[in-house]
């Protein structure tokens with residue numbers, strides 16, 4: 001399969017690329033890293049890129065930033081970081097990508113455990129992850145031509161514990177490689193509207 005992977009250079013994305021590249025052609029995308037450059041926040045940059053790449057079998061996103069910080073310092077501007085980047089960025093990938101996705105092809109997005117199991121400092125992340133999961137359930141019944149859509153919701157990664165560990169006390173981390181298996185399930189399986197919870 002020909003697979004566009006946005007965020008392939010990241011902590012999670014590297015493991016997803018490793019898992020999928022054994023069997024498939026990976027086209028890696030980032031703002032600065034990867035074979036091609038585009039910014040999820042800018043749907044125009046995605047449209048131009050997808051036009052250049054042409055038809056593909058899958059679009060995968062392992063990207064998206066959100067703000068973490070104290071509740072009493074939360075502002076609309078800080079919430080908006082995640083709304084524009086992780087939430088609308090991945091929605092943009094689907095809206096722009098559907099024209100270039102083959103019949104029966106798949107979208108795979110990334111949310112996270114905070115949609116269901118919140119932490120201190122994580123309200124903006126919980127908001128975004130919950131919205132993404134709702135979007136995927138709804139898009140699954142609306143996409144045409146047998147196109148599928150799923151989302152992977154990981155807990156904190158082992159590889160991210162040096163930086164995120166203090167936020168996630170009591171959470172059992174998982175390896176990026178184990179999380180990556182779920183992207184294979186989504187891309188190479190037949191499910192749609194599914195939330196792969198990895199925790």
Ligand SMILES: NC(=O)c1ccc[n+]([C@@H]2O[C@H](COP(=O)([O-])OP(=O)(O)OC[C@H]3O[C@@H](n4cnc5c(N)ncnc54)[C@H](OP(=O)(O)O)[C@@H]3O)[C@@H](O)[C@H]2O)c1
Nearest residue numbers: 007009010011012030031032033039040063064112157160
């Ligand atoms: N790490 C964890 O423990 C964990 C746990 C649960 C969920 N997640 C979720 O998994 C996803 C990846 O996390 P990560 O820790 O692997 O992140 P990361 O190491 O910071 O990597 C982010 C990747 O996405 C690309 N990227 C970032 N913003 C982009 C944008 N606006 N447009 C296009 N590409 C962009 C980056 O490349 P460029 O810099 O070249 O753009 C990089 O390849 C995020 O949605 C995160 O919330 C992570």
